[in-house]
Amino acid sequence: EPEVTQTPSHQVTQMGQEVILRCVPISNHLYFYWYRQILGQKVEFLVSFYNNEISEKSEIFDDQFSVERPDGSNFTLKIRSTKLEDSAMYFCASSDRINTGELFFGEGSRLTVL
């Protein structure tokens, strides 16, 4: 069964460092998403991406965050200068269409900022 894969599964970084989280969505999907879950809190929407541009973003997704689909298969989330409060599980998801499209989630990348 096709799946969304994410790397790394866990990354530890120092505050102020740049982090790139990588995702390989399901191959025929067109819509891509990043969500995050701070420990003990809700899963929160960060950003959606379609046709090589951001289609929607939350207020969490400030200038420190960026997304990119560099090569037609990977979908990356970059955090330019990490803060302690960026520590969370980051989930990538993809779907093949917007209406009635199911979101398929990856297993997540746990980011720990020290």
Next chain:
Amino acid sequence: AQSVTQPDIHITVSEGASLELRCNYSYGATPYLFWYVQSPGQGLQLLLKYFSGDTLVQGIKGFEAEFKRSQSSFNLRKPSVHWSDAAEYFCAVRRSNDYKLSFGAGTTVTVRA
């Protein structure tokens, strides 16, 4: 803005007993409704979804959910739980033409022998 409430933070149930997880949403029109499960160390797996039509939907792993418009609810049920059902369960909602899912806070299910 839509919101999702899962009133129960933690539920403990005996193996073989029935399970019901509550979900209420706040939204002006009928949203798309979902239940996801997250096992320890795993990602989010879709159990079932409701878009329209029959208000009782069947999902994977023996789960079902019923959409009740009058109560703005989408409760998840399983007649007989297995130890492997121990996990965190999330209700989620989105609008039909929207990109983002709004999640509830989750309900942790513990299954005792």
